[in-house]
Amino acid sequence: MEETKKRMLSGIKPTGKLTLGNYIGAIKQFITYQDEYEMYIFIADLHSLTLPIDPKELRENTKDLISVYLACGLDPEKVVLFKQSDVSEHAELGYVMTCNSNMGELSRMTQYKDKSSKLGSNESIPTGLYIYPTLMAADILLYDADYVPVGVDQKQHVELTRDLAIRFNSRYSDTFKVPTPITAKTGAKIASLANPEKKMSKSESDKGTIYLLDDLNINRKKIMSAVTDSDNTICYDPINKPGISNLLTIMSSLTNRSVEEIANEYNGQGYGTFKKAVADVVINELEILQNKVNEIKKSGMIEKVLEDGANKARYLARKKLSKVYRKIGIN
Ligand code: TYM
16 A cells, blocks of 8 residues: 655745745755655745735746746646645635734744834835735645745744644644644755845845846856855855855755865865856756746746646645634634
8 A cells, every 4th residue: 555645835935036045945855855745836926915016027926936846847747836826725724824823923923023124114014024924824734734845034934833733723623734844954044145144035135146047147246256254265164154154055955965075175276266166056057947947938838737736736725724614613
C-alpha cells in the first residue's frame, strides 16, 4: 500500500518584482520537496492588496510569478499550482480567523511593525496590512498543511497560524491541523547587496536587490558593487563580515556546495575575483530561467494550469470551510 504523503503548502505575493531572496528562500525549496510531499503552491494575490498596487502591475506580476514557478521546474502534474483569489474560501476563512485573533497578537508581528513604520507620518496604516497574518493563517489552515516552507521573515506568521489553530481547536473541537514552518538550512535570509544588515526585499533598496527577470547586465553590476568589508579575507562570518557571508550564502545555495568549501577555494584571490565568480553563477542561472519564462509565457499553458489548480484546491478548501461553518454555528 502506498504511504500517504505529508502535505506542504506555501505562497508568494505578486507585489513588485520577484527577487533572488524569493528564489533562494522559497522557490528553490519548493522544487526540492515536490516529489516527497503533496504540494500546494499558490500566488497570494489577495495579499498584494495590503498596500496600494496598480492593477496593471498586479496582473503582470501574477503572470510573471506563475511563469517563474513553472520555469523553475514546479511540475503541475505533481504540485497544485493556483491563484488565491480563484478560491474564495481563503477570504471567507480569513474573516473567521480575524474574528478569532486579537489586536495584541497582530500588533506584535514584526512585518507589520516594519512596514507600518516605513509609511510617512501623514499616511494612515491600511487595515489590510494589520490583518494580513489572519488571511495567511486561513491560506494554510484550509488545506491541513503539515509543513510550510518559508524564509525567516515569514516564520512568525506561521507561528501565529499555529496559535490560531490551537485556539480554534480548543474552542470548537479539533478542526485544523497545526502546521510546522520549515526554513532552508542555507539561504533562509538573503541580505540586501547594498546593505547586508538588511533583508533583500522589494521594499529595501533597488541597488541591493537582484530581480529575477531584470536585465542580466544590471544584475551583474549590482553583484560587482555589493557592499563588503575592507579586510579582503573570504570567510563565513555573518556578524563581522555580513556582505561576504551573504555572497557566500548565495553561491552556496545556487551550487549546492558548502560555504566553507567555497570560502577555501576563493580565499586569497581578492574580493573582485570572488564577486565575479558569484556573478557568473547567478547570471548563468538567471539566463536559463529567463529563457524558460519567455517560452512559458508564449506557450499558452498558464490559464489551463491555474484553472486545474484552482479546481483541485477548491475541493479541499470547500470541505474545510463547511466544517468550520458547521462548528461555529453558521450553517
Ligand atoms: P513574500 O511574497 O514576501 O515572500 C515569498 C517567500 O520568499 C521568502 N523571502 C526570502 N527568503 C530569503 N531571503 C529573502 N531576502 C527573502 N525575501 C522573501 C519569504 O520568506 C517567503 O517564504 N505572506 C507571504 C506569502 C504568503 C504565504 C501564505 C506563505 C501568503 N500566504 C501561506 C506561506 C504560506 C509573503 O508575503 O511572502
